[in-house]
Amino acid sequence: MHSKPTMSDVARLAGVGTMTVSRVLNGTVRVSEETARRVQKAIEQLKYRPNQLARVFRSQRSQTIGLIIPYLYDPFFANCAHAVTTVAKDRGFSVIITTTNEDPDTEYVQAEQMLQRHVDGLVVIPAHRRQSRLTRSMFGRTPVVAFDRPVSDPAMDVVLVQNTAGSRRMTEHLIEHGHKRISFMGLSRRLFTINARFLGYRRAMQDAGLEDDAYFGCDSQDDTLQMVQQKLRGPNPPTAFFTSNTLASRYVLGALVSLGVKMPHDLALVAFDDFDLADMTSPPLTVVRQPAQEMGRVAASLLFERIARGELPQTGNRIVLPVEIVLRRSCGCKHRTPVVIH
Amino acid sequence: MHSKPTMSDVARLAGVGTMTVSRVLNGTVRVSEETARRVQKAIEQLKYRPNQLARVFRSQRSQTIGLIIPYLYDPFFANCAHAVTTVAKDRGFSVIITTTNEDPDTEYVQAEQMLQRHVDGLVVIPAHRRQSRLTRSMFGRTPVVAFDRPVSDPAMDVVLVQNTAGSRRMTEHLIEHGHKRISFMGLSRRLFTINARFLGYRRAMQDAGLEDDAYFGCDSQDDTLQMVQQKLRGPNPPTAFFTSNTLASRYVLGALVSLGVKMPHDLALVAFDDFDLADMTSPPLTVVRQPAQEMGRVAASLLFERIARGELPQTGNRIVLPVEIVLRRSCGCKHRTPVVIH
DNA sequence: CTGTTAGCGCCTTCAA
DNA sequence: TTGAAGGCGCTAACAG
Numbered sequence: 260m261h262s263k264p265t266m267s268d269v270a271r272l273a274g275v276g277t278m279t280v281s282r283v284l285n286g287t288v289r290v291s292e293e294t295a296r297r298v299q300k301a302i303e304q305l306k307y308r309p310n311q312l313a314r315v316f317r318s319q320r321s322q323t324i325g326l327i328i329p330y331l332y333d334p335f336f337a338n339c340a341h342a343v344t345t346v347a348k349d350r351g352f353s354v355i356i357t358t359t360n361e362d363p364d365t366e367y368v369q370a371e372q373m374l375q376r377h378v379d380g381l382v383v384i385p386a387h388r389r390q391s392r393l394t395r396s397m398f399g400r401t402p403v404v405a406f407d408r409p410v411s412d413p414a415m416d417v418v419l420v421q422n423t424a425g426s427r428r429m430t431e432h433l434i435e436h437g438h439k440r441i442s443f444m445g446l447s448r449r450l451f452t453i454n455a456r457f458l459g460y461r462r463a464m465q466d467a468g469l470e471d472d473a474y475f476g477c478d479s480q481d482d483t484l485q486m487v488q489q490k491l492r493g494p495n496p497p498t499a500f501f502t503s504n505t506l507a508s509r510y511v512l513g514a515l516v517s518l519g520v521k522m523p524h525d526l527a528l529v530a531f532d533d534f535d536l537a538d539m540t541s542p543p544l545t546v547v548r549q550p551a552q553e554m555g556r557v558a559a560s561l562l563f564e565r566i567a568r569g570e571l572p573q574t575g576n577r578i579v580l581p582v583e584i585v586l587r588r589s590c591g592c593k594h595r596t597p598v599v600i601h
Numbered sequence: 602m603h604s605k606p607t608m609s610d611v612a613r614l615a616g617v618g619t620m621t622v623s624r625v626l627n628g629t630v631r632v633s634e635e636t637a638r639r640v641q642k643a644i645e646q647l648k649y650r651p652n653q654l655a656r657v658f659r660s661q662r663s664q665t666i667g668l669i670i671p672y673l674y675d676p677f678f679a680n681c682a683h684a685v686t687t688v689a690k691d692r693g694f695s696v697i698i699t700t701t702n703e704d705p706d707t708e709y710v711q712a713e714q715m716l717q718r719h720v721d722g723l724v725v726i727p728a729h730r731r732q733s734r735l736t737r738s739m740f741g742r743t744p745v746v747a748f749d750r751p752v753s754d755p756a757m758d759v760v761l762v763q764n765t766a767g768s769r770r771m772t773e774h775l776i777e778h779g780h781k782r783i784s785f786m787g788l789s790r791r792l793f794t795i796n797a798r799f800l801g802y803r804r805a806m807q808d809a810g811l812e813d814d815a816y817f818g819c820d821s822q823d824d825t826l827q828m829v830q831q832k833l834r835g836p837n838p839p840t841a842f843f844t845s846n847t848l849a850s851r852y853v854l855g856a857l858v859s860l861g862v863k864m865p866h867d868l869a870l871v872a873f874d875d876f877d878l879a880d881m882t883s884p885p886l887t888v889v890r891q892p893a894q895e896m897g898r899v900a901a902s903l904l905f906e907r908i909a910r911g912e913l914p915q916t917g918n919r920i921v922l923p924v925e926i927v928l929r930r931s932c933g934c935k936h937r938t939p940v941v942i943h
Numbered sequence: 944c945t946g947t948t949a950g951c952g953c954c955t956t957c958a959a
Numbered sequence: 960t961t962g963a964a965g966g967c968g969c970t971a972a973c974a975g
Binding site: 263308309310311312313315316319321323326330331332334337338340341344345348353354355356357358365369371372373374375376377399509512513516534535536538539540541552 | 605650651652653654655657658661663665668672673674676679680682683686687690695696697698699700707711713714715716717718719741851854855858876877878880881882883894
Binding site: 275276277278279282288289290291294316317318319 | 960961962963966967968969
């Protein structure tokens with residue numbers, strides 16, 4: 260078989276010039292009905308499909324955006340990605356996706372590759388704050404929106420959630436339940452989100468005149484089990500845990516279950532970031548819920564706004580989305596069904 | 602500012618022809634060290650980056666594959682997608698991703714769009730079996746690999762898991778625990794995977810001389826609650842449930858919890874498809890675990906093999922990956938830690 | 944080892 | 960309303 264039919268094949272068959280075919284296809288300029296019909300017929304006969312590659316090359320606009328995220332197996336990121344792809348699809352754009360595994364070098368290389376492919380814009384969840392090598396300048400005139408985590412470059416748009424405020428309110432809720440010794444459990448303060456949540460927690464503790472007590476390093480089930488055990492057996496054991504992301508929640512919950520701790524009777528537990536089946540644990544988990552899809556949607560929409568305008572901001576927008584507190588039972592509340600506080 | 606520097610800008614600055622620049626860039630043919638250095642310097646000086654769009658256009662190979670899946674918010678699909686993007690990244694390919702929401706029309710349109718963008722190949726989780734409009738013929742010479750669900754066209758490669766065999770073994774396990782009335786709970790028999798699992802279940806029941814009892818329609822928490830309630834209150838209530846995917850598991854688990862059923866004492870529950878935190882429910886759930894990432898990896902690898910060979914199969918491969926049974930406690934087993942059967 | 948020519952498929956520009 | 964020419968940036972093929 261031969262290669263695909265081109266515009267001139269269609270033109271020849273229809274007995275017109277290539278421009279006429281182009282015009283019929285794009286509807287930019289009026290073409291007489293008569294010729295239009297002939298062209299249409301030729302298109303169908305040859306099963307002609309315009310070569311998008313040529314169009315893109317010609318116009319230097321790819322009708323494509325890039326999406327760079329750490330992982331897809333993390334449901335939070337996957338939800339963000341889902342929203343971005345959905346927005347793009349609605350606008351007729353394609354999405355090139357890539358994962359960085361939180362590695363700034365991979366991130367940099369992938370961003371470069373996307374730029375070489377002339378994406379019309381980029382949506383990025385930057386690799387760990389201090390390390391991300393992305394700067395506004397490397398993107399030239401290509402708009403970029405960061406989300407979930409900020410970037411140091413103030414010229415870049417960024418969409419975040421209320422990490423600090425949400426964490427603070429969650430902590431206050433525990434304090435209202437009468438808890439005075441609340442342990443904050445996280446992965447690493449080097450992660451922007453974890454750190455922001457820690458700051459909210461600390462603020463609430465300080466405002467209540469309580470001492471904060473944080474552990475960073477919930478990297479594995481074993482490490483976490485050890486630490487939880489140590490805390491519970493030490494002097495002044497905590498009466499509540501606040502886990503700062505899904506992974507930490509998982510490990511701490513696992514530790515508490517395997518230690519036979521009764522919740523919320525013996526100990527309260529609350530978490531940042533809701534997850535599927537958080538209401539199926541025993542007891543159902545009280546959490547701060549982040550709007551993952553909403554964040555992706557907002558970030559993508561902002562990007563398309565930039566693309567449409569064709570101009571870059573001097574100072575990037577900084578959009579902070581509200582979180583919700585979902586009161587279930589692990590905090591000590593007795594709601595039969597979850598109560599959501601906005 | 603002007604537009605990006607092109608190859609001839611570099612060539613001019615280095616005092617050579619464009620071909621020399623091209624050769625330095627691609628290393629296809631030897632260039633004298635002296636000139637190579639001059640070219641390199643010019644490249645750096647101008648911050649020149651080759652225009653991938655032009656390359657792609659020229660070669661008609663996009664170094665890009667397409668990935669079409671139903672949703673990204675489903676962790677199972679997200680894991681598949683993660684594996685595909687990882688394989689592609691390792692091979693220096695980009696991935697264009699799109700979601701269909703199980704809608705065959707969206708699927709068709711998106712596949713067309715990807716073809717127009719000249720992806721070098723496609724990995725697809727087809728929309729519901731009967732409805733998918735994808736056929737081998739629409740893809741011309743572009744290789745396509747379907748996974749998780751088969752396609753009717755036998756010329757297409759497909760990667761699946763042991764839905765029927767896994768389901769059968771899981772059912773047999775329940776029977777070994779002494780259960781005689783086991784209800785199979787699913788979304789819809791029109792879904793390939795659900796139906797295949799049902800067949801495995803039915804086979805095991807029949808082989809044991811037991812009557813099968815299936816309910817399809819676990820579409821919402823409410824529907825499922827009603828049905829579970831009805832079954833438990835009817836004559837000959839089931840002593841075990843087998844839920845055929847994560848969503849059904851979620852709903853049935855929710856129903857059982859809200860009805861105050863004690864598991865596995867009052868009732869056993871097993872599920873197809875493992876999920877994060879399945880070992881945090883009470884009791885920890887016994888499941889059939891599908892290798893989501895493995896499936897994505899295998900599908901992508903198979904695609905790259907086809908791309909490399911440049912020839913299409915007369916008869917597509919049909920690869921079936923093994924599943925594992927993870928025995929936790931909801932089936933009646935008393936393992937303290939999960940036992941995995943291969 | 945290096946340069947010239949030509950063309951991938953489309954669309955902007957200009958002329959008919 | 961239509962067509963012809965030209966070029967986007969790159970590289971295969973051929974000369975030198």
